[in-house]
Amino acid sequence: MSTPTALPKTKRGVERRAQILSAAETVIGEKGFTAASIADITREAGTAQGTFYIYFASKEEIFRELVLEMGRITRTIVTRAVSEASDRLQAEQDGLRAFLRFVAKRPSLYQIVEEARFVDPDAYRAYFTSFAKAYESQLAAAAAAGELRPGDAEIRAWALMGMAKTLGERFVIWEAEPDIDRVVDEAFALIRTGLEP
Amino acid sequence: MSTPTALPKTKRGVERRAQILSAAETVIGEKGFTAASIADITREAGTAQGTFYIYFASKEEIFRELVLEMGRITRTIVTRAVSEASDRLQAEQDGLRAFLRFVAKRPSLYQIVEEARFVDPDAYRAYFTSFAKAYESQLAAAAAAGELRPGDAEIRAWALMGMAKTLGERFVIWEAEPDIDRVVDEAFALIRTGLEP
DNA sequence: ATGAAACATGAATCATTATTCATGTGTCAT
DNA sequence: ATGACACATGAATAATGATTCATGTTTCAT
Numbered sequence: 001m002s003t004p005t006a007l008p009k010t011k012r013g014v015e016r017r018a019q020i021l022s023a024a025e026t027v028i029g030e031k032g033f034t035a036a037s038i039a040d041i042t043r044e045a046g047t048a049q050g051t052f053y054i055y056f057a058s059k060e061e062i063f064r065e066l067v068l069e070m071g072r073i074t075r076t077i078v079t080r081a082v083s084e085a086s087d088r089l090q091a092e093q094d095g096l097r098a099f100l101r102f103v104a105k106r107p108s109l110y111q112i113v114e115e116a117r118f119v120d121p122d123a124y125r126a127y128f129t130s131f132a133k134a135y136e137s138q139l140a141a142a143a144a145a146g147e148l149r150p151g152d153a154e155i156r157a158w159a160l161m162g163m164a165k166t167l168g169e170r171f172v173i174w175e176a177e178p179d180i181d182r183v184v185d186e187a188f189a190l191i192r193t194g195l196e197p
Numbered sequence: 198m199s200t201p202t203a204l205p206k207t208k209r210g211v212e213r214r215a216q217i218l219s220a221a222e223t224v225i226g227e228k229g230f231t232a233a234s235i236a237d238i239t240r241e242a243g244t245a246q247g248t249f250y251i252y253f254a255s256k257e258e259i260f261r262e263l264v265l266e267m268g269r270i271t272r273t274i275v276t277r278a279v280s281e282a283s284d285r286l287q288a289e290q291d292g293l294r295a296f297l298r299f300v301a302k303r304p305s306l307y308q309i310v311e312e313a314r315f316v317d318p319d320a321y322r323a324y325f326t327s328f329a330k331a332y333e334s335q336l337a338a339a340a341a342a343g344e345l346r347p348g349d350a351e352i353r354a355w356a357l358m359g360m361a362k363t364l365g366e367r368f369v370i371w372e373a374e375p376d377i378d379r380v381v382d383e384a385f386a387l388i389r390t391g392l393e394p
Numbered sequence: 395a396t397g398a399a400a401c402a403t404g405a406a407t408c409a410t411t412a413t414t415c416a417t418g419t420g421t422c423a424t
Numbered sequence: 425a426t427g428a429c430a431c432a433t434g435a436a437t438a439a440t441g442a443t444t445c446a447t448g449t450t451t452c453a454t
Contacts, residue, residue, distance in 0.1 A: 013400070013401065016401080049403085050405095
């Protein structure tokens with residue numbers, strides 16, 4: 001059922017596992033978890049169906065793996081983008097842009113994280129909570145340093161994450177030719193100075 | 198397959214249909230679309246399985262119905278809350294509060310709309326797009342009237358919707374005893390004046 | 395070079411569930 | 425009050441697709 005499958009021990013095994021994982025990203029990202037069958041995944045990977053179960057205990061397990069991968073990548077990308085900023089407001093703008101570019105590049109992983117809400121709620125929560133924790137402490141530090149207007153860092157973190165998520169969906173995923181810079185500029189203006197005239 | 202089922206013609210029929218719809222909201226809201234079986238739904242409704250197909254052509258059809266219902270209710274609730282506001286900023290605050298209260302009251306419908314992204318993407322898009330259209334025109338009018346700082350109304354609408362959605366999930370759905378007023382106050386402060394000191 | 399451990403295969407199994415249907419019972423316009 | 429239509433039943437059907445397994449083939453430490 002959920003015996004955590006051991007990692008492969010040969011070079012070939014490592015490659016096969018990666019092939020299958022990548023195929024799963026493609027297929028599940030396109031068709032969704034339920035519609036994507038193991039047969040679809042192994043066909044995409046170019047292996048027999050049984051091979052799947054050498055590397056993953058279940059369809060759920062490979063899915064969780066994809067969510068974890070997505071978490072690692074997103075955090076890395078955003079952290080790197082933000083680390084070069086001179087102040088916190090600049091970091092907000094850079095982070096948003098990096099995130100939206102990532103969504104444009106890997107829309108499938110974006111889809112997968114959202115579907116995790118239903119397929120693997122714990123993984124979903126962990127993904128956002130771990131992101132939010134880091135985000136929150138950055139915001140709190142910046143506010144304490146007077147770089148931001150005072151305010152609740154936790155609520156801000158989630159509000160800003162939600163904004164980014166939905167902008168990514170609407171203006172990147174749904175758009176044939178996303179204009180990321182325009183979205184970043186407008187959204188950042190809102191984040192920076194608000195709606196009040 | 199998808200012959201749109203005719204509406205019931207007797208009083209009993211109308212009641213049964215409503216029973217089944219309500220049971221579906223409960224069961225699908227709790228277990229999710231895939232895990233919720235027709236048997237679960239009819240058991241909850243207290244009818245035989247076959248009865249389901251007198252009123253709905255398929256599991257997908259009843260799901261779409263629930264998404265549409267959610268759309269009607271959300272629009273009604275938010276529109277009503279907003280219509281009493283004296284200015285647009287006040288409307289933002291009132292609308293957010295009304296939305297979060299609704300989420301607290303009907304978490305199942307909230308879940309269902311999010312799952313529509315995978316089960317019925319058209320319905321999902323229609324839900325948010327129709328909401329966004331109205332929201333956008335309100336924001337545009339308010340900006341033109343000088344009640345808001347100038348800015349792109351479409352991007353603003355989606356950014357604010359995204360914020361509300363995620364705050365609802367994190368601070369209402371995930372929280373045993375949501376403190377909606379606190380969330381509204383903090384989020385509104387962000388919306389009003391932004392992060393800049 | 396070689397054999398034990400790893401890996402690969404794909405057809406068969408097995409469980410789950412949406413949907414149908416043949417046979418009733420209830421409703422309500424006349 | 426009654427018959428035509430609407431509704432109700434739940435067991436049978438049928439499709440789907442995850443998982444297993446018996447039988448090979450490949451790898452690599454020795």
